[in-house]
Amino acid sequence: MNSFKISLAQFSPHIGNIEANVQKMIEQANAAKQQNADIIVFPELSTLGYPAEDLLLRPSLSKRTAAAFEQLAAVKDIVLVFGFVNQAEDGHRYNSAAVMKDGQVLGIYNKQNLPNYSVFDEKRYFTEGHQHLVFEYLGHKFGVLICEDVWTLESVQQLAQLNVESILVLNASPYEVGKPQHRIVTLKELAKQLNISIVYANQVGGQDDLIFDGTSFVINNSGELALEAPSFKEDVYTVEYDIQNKAYKKVESASALDTMAEIYQALVMATRDYVQRSGFPGVILGLSGGIDSALTLAIAVDAIGADKVQAVMMPYTYTSQISVEDATEQAKRMGITFGIAEIHPIVNSFMQTLAPFFGNSPADATEENLQARSRGTLLMGLSNKFGNLVLSTGNKSELSVGYCTLYGDMVGGFAVLKDVYKTIVFELAKYRNSLEEIPVIPERVITRPPSAELRPDQKDQDSLPAYDVLDAILYAYIEEDLSQDDIITKGFDQAVVEKVIKLVDRNEYKRRQGCIGPRISSRAFSRERRYPIVNGWKPGV
Template sequence: MTDRLVISLAQINPVVGDVRGNLARIRAARAEAGAADLVVFPELCLSGYPPEDLVLKPFFLESVEQAVAELAAETADGPALLVGAPWRQDGRTYNAILLLDGGKVEAARFKVELPNYGVFDEKRVFSAGPLPGPVNLRGVRIGVPICEDIWIPDVVECLEESGAELIVALNASPFEHDKAERRMNTVLSHVVESGLPFIYLNQVGGQDELVFDGGSFAIGADRSLRVQLPRFEERIVSTVWTRGDTGWACEEAERAEPADGLEAIYRAMVLGLRDYIGKNGFPGVLIGLSGGIDSALSAAVAVDAVGADKVHCVMMPSPYTSKESLEDAAECARLLGCRLDEISIEPAMQAFDAMLKPLFDGRPTDITEENIQSRARGVTLMALSNKFGPMVLSTGNKSEVSVGYATLYGDMCGGYSVLKDVYKTTVFALSRWRNQMRPAGSMGPEGRVMPERVIAKPPSAELRPDQKDEDSLPPYEALDDILNCLVEQDLGLSDIVARGHEPETVAKVWRLLDRAEYKRRQAPPGVKITSRSFGRDRRYPITNAAVGMLS
């Protein structure tokens, strides 16, 4: 039995499906940890999280098992490992934590509480494990709950009753703008109830629409914060634990100040885009820079994510594009240091007018012609993407996509969207923030990244003379509050009206939200920021008559 343990926390960025690459990351982290007794890694770090239906493929599970065998053999000397992996046993597949020590798989523990809500559907591919006992590492009994297991009382309670001396929870917990505090409070409640010190290890990195923000930490049995790793960064940190009369205590180690508020949202957008580009092998991004705030903020995030040399902006003016928009787009590109080209869509508009004239003759101009402009821009961007390789970055925000104020195959086209889960009011706040601050890890410039006029001027799609967004929509402050009530909170009409909104406005927004479902199903993926993003988080039928109940 030992009275001293060095436990290294490996807050790493795995890649889903890249078993050999993840194996290399684990080996590198183990080497960096040096003389540790134990190195702990995030949930399903060998497969990447979430592996989804890859888990149903026998060849994939075989590759994971081979990697585990190699890692286990390497623990004949040096530190033991706690590694997350999908694991087959007795004809079932589990979300498992494996203790690798002494050259073998010393113990396996399986996730009990499989999440099946929001973005999670683990019950689709995994079997639930039994309530676990602790694993034994050189005479120390360590409880290893897996992510969702700590959000219910039973698992930690069972571990404490089974003699655990220390809890090490391994997680792949996605970012949401207010989640860090909830994690900390959840862990603190377990410390209070069990009397045991607690390590919370979380992975970092982007995976499709999810961003994992790291922010791993350790709490002593006395409820003090002993370790705090940064958010949105990979980090390997060693912690020193000693056994005393009252149990295990952790020496204070790194105490990073975690990003929160607007900084956390912005950094989640940067990390999500950076990893989507990098992990999918795109050479860069292509952005339609309109002179408006959405494309300006998207361009700033892109430059901060991958550097100005990998961001190509294109201004595509029409006869309705203002001189101010041309100037603002040029100034944005100058401030960011990225390339800007100008391609007029007027010849395309004229060609479509001539092509459609036999059928459209005698009918008044309406939204059809506005959508043709947007789609001409989409075709132009996709042509450039096909020819030169960069991914088109869509620039629509959550407010617009919610109510269908966006054009299918036009401004909605693209491979990814950093604003997909960001309401317009938050777009304004993030733009002001980025003009004042340059977050850690950013590749973009210090100082302003867009002209103040871009933030101050009334938003407009500029598809007809003197057009303003608020000609078609409620003011964004009201619209965003109503949408938050409908999307994130599932409130009813009377509850939303009680917040001070007109019943007719709420009913209108509800109808627009419902009718735009078919558009959102065809939208590109984008960074999840809120508790309920469009896509896997919120699943509504396209054919849906429930909105008629408002009448």
């Protein structure tokens, strides 16, 4: 024997649906066998999917997992390395990997390093393992690790000391901007340093607010990359190990994505998976003539196809003619179902009903919110009647400072741009336009000054700092955890910083009621940034 082959199952589970997942795992194992693979490595917790949250606490999970083992036992002539929930006889629950050959379990590994920070809550569910799993097969010495383990130097060093040649790593590593390449760069260094090869199989697909990019890879002990699977694509990828040369042979791989392409594809996959796995026939959104809804529309069309996308323009007194023109134009270019619904009669009926209560109170944001809520209710009416999911179109800059209306433009089941700052929204729109000769988003949508069009001649920049300034402050406060004083020291205007931080702090209640949306940053709201609503923390140091 001169070589053996390992397949990486870049697998997209349906969380909780163990039967369907196992079925697909068997299909992937058969695909690997077609490629003459000797071993196939699946992602972390592949039978159940990651993160299953409190489904992990359901009493029948172990029974269901046992059934999964029985089905997988029928796969012959290939070694399966897969993730599962190990409800062990010692009464503890482990995040585990099984090595199975022809129905025999050759070994079980319990994850030793349980992340419990950022988006992770593994200590809520699992007990830490304390033993390595090393096995020899095909004359080669393998070790098994699960996700966080490979980022824990001690765990990898221990395998190196046991003379392991290749580590099989099962992962469910969530995406954030730049992370696919960051993983590879970091582990190349480690592989070289410890003289150990790394076979890294990652989950792919969107799950609620989390995106798993896949981008599985194989790194030789020289630090050379042998395989890099494409991001955001479910498939089986195979490498061959040359026993003589003691190295995995280099496989021609797609080149890494540019940042905007990477984010764009991440959002497309997240949207597709949310819509399809929730069983919606299509989506609907409000198209305003502004850039957020324009970009959301483009992503929706790329995710599920123009025939499944409906957009509605809902003009009012303050809607400019060019907004209507641009929205109509984009809808035409993208070939989606499009309609216009004036909201004057609705807003007027609200105003009339409220008049006796309002008396002579001067107009304020209340009247603006009525417009937004009239639109939200219309969208929900169309959604309820025909079953399409409402996509919410707000961006992270807006949501951070509460520049959005609860039950108005915030309605929807999935907020595509929830974790995308406005400055990135512009970049993504330009990126999408660069892909085709006739840009799908009319140029004017990108170049005109952003406006919510909720009062005459309104511009976002009347109430907010310029978006490049706003986003820089938000990034410093949210992603970098800098204090108000730190940010002012960086050179930003004191009054502006104080205003922005105050808005971020006091709008927690609003964000808490917003729908989920895909995480692409290093600190997304909700799962990752858990702040109390009633919160007396004073800004400052």
